[in-house]
Amino acid sequence: MGTTDGPAAGKAPDGLGPVLEARGISKRFPGVLALDRVSLALRPGEVHALVGENGAGKSTLIKVFTGVHRPDEGELRYRGEPASFATPLDAQRSGISTIYQEVNLVPMMSVARNLMLGREPRNRFGVIDAARMNAEAERVLAGYGVETDVRRPLRTLGIGAQQMVALARAVSIDAKVVIMDEPTSSLEPREVATLFGVIRRLREQDIAVIYVSHRLEELYQVCDRVTVLRDGRLAHTGDIHELERIQLISLMLGRDVGEVRSGGLTRFSRDRGRAVTAEPVVEARGLKRRHVLQDVSVSVRPGEVVGLGGLLGAGRSETAKAIIGALPLDSGQVIVAGSPLRRRTTAGAIKAGISLLPEDRKAEGIIPTLSVRENIALAALPALARAGVVSDARIDQVVDTFMKRLRIKASSPHQKVSELSGGNQQKVLLARWLAMQPKVLILDEPTRGIDVGAKAEVQALIDELAEAGLGVLLISSDLEELVEGSDRILVLRDGAVVGELSGDEVTEERIMASIAEHSSTNPEEADAHG
Amino acid sequence: MAEATTAPSGPPGRLDRARVFIWLQEYGVYAAVLALLAFNVLFTPHFLDAANFRTQLVQVAPIVIVSLGMALVIGTQGIDLSVGSVMALAAAVVVLYLGYGAWPAILMALLAGAVVGAAGGSLVAYVGVQPIVATLALLVGVRGIANVLVPQLKEFRNPDLIALGSGSLLGLPLVVIIAAALTVVVTFLVRRTTFGRQVVAIGGNRAASELSGLPVKRVLLTVYVISGVLAAIAGVLATARLQASDPTSLGQFIELSAITAVVVGGTPLTGGRIRVLSTVMGALLMQLLSATLIKHNLPQSWTQMVQAGIILAAVYATRERGTR
Numbered sequence A: 001m002g003t004t005d006g007p008a009a010g011k012a013p014d015g016l017g018p019v020l021e022a023r024g025i026s027k028r029f030p031g032v033l034a035l036d037r038v039s040l041a042l043r044p045g046e047v048h049a050l051v052g053e054n055g056a057g058k059s060t061l062i063k064v065f066t067g068v069h070r071p072d073e074g075e076l077r078y079r080g081e082p083a084s085f086a087t088p089l090d091a092q093r094s095g096i097s098t099i100y101q102e103v104n105l106v107p108m109m110s111v112a113r114n115l116m117l118g119r120e121p122r123n124r125f126g127v128i129d130a131a132r133m134n135a136e137a138e139r140v141l142a143g144y145g146v147e148t149d150v151r152r153p154l155r156t157l158g159i160g161a162q163q164m165v166a167l168a169r170a171v172s173i174d175a176k177v178v179i180m181d182e183p184t185s186s187l188e189p190r191e192v193a194t195l196f197g198v199i200r201r202l203r204e205q206d207i208a209v210i211y212v213s214h215r216l217e218e219l220y221q222v223c224d225r226v227t228v229l230r231d232g233r234l235a236h237t238g239d240i241h242e243l244e245r246i247q248l249i250s251l252m253l254g255r256d257v258g259e260v261r262s263g264g265l266t267r268f269s270r271d272r273g274r275a276v277t278a279e280p281v282v283e284a285r286g287l288k289r290r291h292v293l294q295d296v297s298v299s300v301r302p303g304e305v306v307g308l309g310g311l312l313g314a315g316r317s318e319t320a321k322a323i324i325g326a327l328p329l330d331s332g333q334v335i336v337a338g339s340p341l342r343r344r345t346t347a348g349a350i351k352a353g354i355s356l357l358p359e360d361r362k363a364e365g366i367i368p369t370l371s372v373r374e375n376i377a378l379a380a381l382p383a384l385a386r387a388g389v390v391s392d393a394r395i396d397q398v399v400d401t402f403m404k405r406l407r408i409k410a411s412s413p414h415q416k417v418s419e420l421s422g423g424n425q426q427k428v429l430l431a432r433w434l435a436m437q438p439k440v441l442i443l444d445e446p447t448r449g450i451d452v453g454a455k456a457e458v459q460a461l462i463d464e465l466a467e468a469g470l471g472v473l474l475i476s477s478d479l480e481e482l483v484e485g486s487d488r489i490l491v492l493r494d495g496a497v498v499g500e501l502s503g504d505e506v507t508e509e510r511i512m513a514s515i516a517e518h519s520s521t522n523p524e525e526a527d528a529h530g
Numbered sequence B: 001m002a003e004a005t006t007a008p009s010g011p012p013g014r015l016d017r018a019r020v021f022i023w024l025q026e027y028g029v030y031a032a033v034l035a036l037l038a039f040n041v042l043f044t045p046h047f048l049d050a051a052n053f054r055t056q057l058v059q060v061a062p063i064v065i066v067s068l069g070m071a072l073v074i075g076t077q078g079i080d081l082s083v084g085s086v087m088a089l090a091a092a093v094v095v096l097y098l099g100y101g102a103w104p105a106i107l108m109a110l111l112a113g114a115v116v117g118a119a120g121g122s123l124v125a126y127v128g129v130q131p132i133v134a135t136l137a138l139l140v141g142v143r144g145i146a147n148v149l150v151p152q153l154k155e156f157r158n159p160d161l162i163a164l165g166s167g168s169l170l171g172l173p174l175v176v177i178i179a180a181a182l183t184v185v186v187t188f189l190v191r192r193t194t195f196g197r198q199v200v201a202i203g204g205n206r207a208a209s210e211l212s213g214l215p216v217k218r219v220l221l222t223v224y225v226i227s228g229v230l231a232a233i234a235g236v237l238a239t240a241r242l243q244a245s246d247p248t249s250l251g252q253f254i255e256l257s258a259i260t261a262v263v264v265g266g267t268p269l270t271g272g273r274i275r276v277l278s279t280v281m282g283a284l285l286m287q288l289l290s291a292t293l294i295k296h297n298l299p300q301s302w303t304q305m306v307q308a309g310i311i312l313a314a315v316y317a318t319r320e321r322g323t324r
Helices: A058-065 A086-093 A111-116 A130-142 A159-172 A189-204 A218-220 A246-255 A316-324 A345-350 A361-365 A372-377 A391-404 A420-435 A453-468 A479-485 A507-516 A523-529 B015-045 B048-073 B084-098 B104-127 B130-150 B159-166 B174-191 B194-204 B205-213 B214-240 B254-264 B274-297 B300-318
Strands: A020-029 A032-042 A047-051 A073-078 A097-101 A175-179 A206-214 A225-230 A233-239 A282-289 A293-300 A303-310 A331-336 A352-356 A440-444 A471-475 A488-493 A496-504
Touching: A020 A058, A032 A047, A032 A058, A032 A073, A047 A058, A047 A189, A058 A175, A058 A206, A058 A496, A058 B300, A086 A159, A111 A130, A111 A159, A159 A175, A159 A189, A189 A206, A189 A218, A189 B174, A206 A218, A206 A453, A206 A523, A206 B084, A218 A246, A225 A246, A233 A246, A246 A282, A282 A316, A282 B015, A293 A303, A293 A316, A293 A471, A293 A496, A303 A316, A303 A479, A303 A507, A316 A331, A316 A345, A316 A352, A316 A440, A331 A345, A345 A352, A352 A420, A361 A420, A361 B205, A372 A391, A372 B194, A391 A420, A420 A453, A453 A471, A453 A479, A471 A479, A479 A507, A488 A507, A496 A507, B015 B159, B015 B274, B015 B300, B048 B084, B048 B174, B048 B194, B048 B214, B048 B274, B084 B104, B084 B130, B084 B214, B084 B254, B104 B130, B104 B159, B104 B214, B130 B205, B159 B214, B174 B194, B174 B214, B174 B274, B194 B205, B205 B214, B254 B300, B274 B300
Parallel strands: A032 A233, A047 A206, A047 A225, A097 A175, A175 A206, A303 A471, A303 A488, A352 A440, A440 A471
Antiparallel strands: A020 A032, A020 A073, A225 A233, A282 A293, A282 A331, A488 A496
C-alpha cells in the first residue's frame, strides 16, 4: 500500500493508513450468514458512521472488532498488522474501547475509582492516595463537562454523565479506536452537545471513532464517513457529506430512489384507499415518554390498515407497546371504540379489544416449553374455562379452527411450539390473538424472518382480516410490504410523527422523503444541535 | 444462500441417543423407583412388611407435601427457601392456639403459612426481589419468630391433633392419605385450571405472558402463598406425629430435600414445566435409597454420595438438548 513518508511517519506505523481494518470478513451463525465478505477501513482521526437496519450485521461486525466473535473468513488488521483478539479484554488492552448503551463500569464504586481503576495514584506506602486520585479525576472529568463530587458512587450519576466517565476512562487508557453503540439514546440534548464536543476532541487527537446510531441528524453533524450494511453485506462506504439523506435512507432500506415498482410481489390484493368513514376503533392521543416518544397520535378505523413507517429506533415498536399498555408513558391517552382506557395495563387493553403481535417472536411471543395448542389458547384461557377449570373441548375447537384456517404445520397440536419453523410460530401467535376476537390488531414486523410462502400467507391474511372489518396497525421495515399493505401511513422519526401519507401518496419514495426531511419538528432538538 | 453445505445431518446413533434422553426425561425417575423396589424385594429381608412400608411412607409424607409447593414455585423460575421455617412457625402457632381446639389451631397455623407466603410472594412479584434472596430472608427471620413464640420443645396432649398424626383410615396412615390427596389436588391445579396453565406460561416466558395479558404478578404471589400453606400443612402434620412442638429443629434443611425431589423428578429449574407426579416420585426415590442403604448397613455418608450422583444425573437428563 502506498503510504506517504512524512512528518507523521513516526507516529503511526502506517502513516495515514487505516488504524483498524476489516478485509472480506464473513461470520456465520447456525442458519444465518451474519456477515458476508464485509470490508471496512477506519482511518485515524475520523468519525465513521456505521448504519443499517435490523439484521444488517452491525453488531456482529462490532463484536468482531472487539474480540467477542472470531471471523470465519477474512482478515482483521490493526495498526497495519494482522490482528486476532482472543477476548474483549485483549482488544481493549490493544486500544479498542467500546462505549455501550448500557455503561459497563462498577456502579457501586466512586466516580473517581471507576475512572482510575487499575492505575490509581499511590503514596509511598503503596496505598491508594485518595486525595490525589480525586483531584485528578475531577480535573479529567471537567474536560468532559462532568462536574460532580467524584467521591459519589457512579450509579448516582445520570446515564449521560456515566457515559462520559466511561468515555473519559476509555480515552485515558490510551485508546486508538473508540466504538460508540447508540451513545445518545438516553442522553439529554445538552449532554448530546457535550458528547459531540468530546468526539471532536478525539478527532483532534487522531483517535478513530466508529459511531453507531439511527439518528440521521447526528450522523450528519458529527461523522466524516459512513458505511452502510444491509443483510450482512456492505452496501456503501464513502464520505457522508457526499450522500444525500434520502440516498442514505434508500441504501439502508435497500430500495432505489426513483425506482418505480409495478407491485404485485407481495400478496396484498385488497382495494385500498377506499373512503373509510367510520369512527376510529382505536385512537392514541399524544403518547409521550422521555427519550422514546415525543408526541405520537395514531388512529385506526375499522377495516383500515394503517402503516407505521420509519427507521429502526424511530419509535414504531414503542408506539405499539404504548398502545397495548406495556410501555409506561409520561402522558397520553388510548381510546378504544370511543371510551378511554382508564388503567393502563396490558390486560385492560387486551380486554378492550387490542391485540399486539410483538416484534421479537422468541423473547416476547412464544412460550417455548409449551405445546402449539397451549400457546394458541394462552390469552383466551379465561374465556375457555368454566370457574377456572379449563374446558378441553372448547380449547380443542378453537385450536382446531385456527390451525386449519391459518394452515399451521405441526405434527399435532401437542407438538412443542419451539420445534416449529419461524413462519409457523408466527401463525401460532396470530392464532393466539385472533382467538381473542380483537377489534384492533397491531402487527409488529409480522413477516420478519419467515419464509416466502408463510410471508405471502400472512400478508393475504392481513388483507382478509381488514376486509372483515378489523382495524390493523402494521409495522414493517419492508417498505414494499408497508406500501402495498397499508391504506394510510404515518411516518415516525425520533419518536414523533413527521408525515402522514394517504391515497396516491402511499409510495416508497414518499416514505423515504418523509424520513429524510430536513426541518426538525422539535425545537428543543434543533436548539441542542444548533 | 450458501447454507446447505453447512448443515450436517449428524453422525448416526445421534438420534438414538436423543430418544434415550427423551425417555429418561419422561420416565427415568419412575424406572429408578421401580428398580429400587425390585432390588429391595429380592435382597432386603422384611422389606415387604407392612410396618416397614408404613414407616417409609409416613417419613416421606411431609417432604412430599412441601415438594408440591416447591414444584409450583420452581415452575415459575423461582425458588422457596422459607418452607422449613414455615413448618416451624406452623408448629409454634398450632400449639399456641390449641386451647381453642385442634381445628381452630390448625387453621391459624395455615393462615400463618399463607402470610409468610404472601410476604415472600409480594417481594418477588411486586418489589422485584430475586426469589432466592426474598425467601432466604424469610428462612432466617421466620425461624426466629417461631423460636420466640415457642422457645423450647413443648409437648401437648390434644387427642384430635395426636390422632391426625398417628391415626389411620382403611389401614393407611392419615398423614399419607393427606399427602396423596394434596398430590391429586396440585396435579389437577397444574393440568386443568387456568391458574395452573398460567403458572407454567409465566415460567416459560414472562415477557410473553405479560404481553398476552396474563395477571403475572397476581399469579406469582399466589404461587408463593400456596407454597407457604403447603409447608404449614407439613409442619402441622409433623408436629402432630411428634406429639410436641419443636420450632428449633422442625423442618430444618427440608427446603433442600424438596428442591432435590423436584429436580430429580425432572422439573427444570429454568421454569416453564411442572411435573407433579414425578416430583412425588423424586421424593420417594430419595427416601427409598436412604432406607435401602441403611438396611444394608452402609453408612449415611454413602447415601449422601449416591444422592449427589442421582441429582447430577437428573440435571444432566433434564437439561434442554442443544443448549448449554
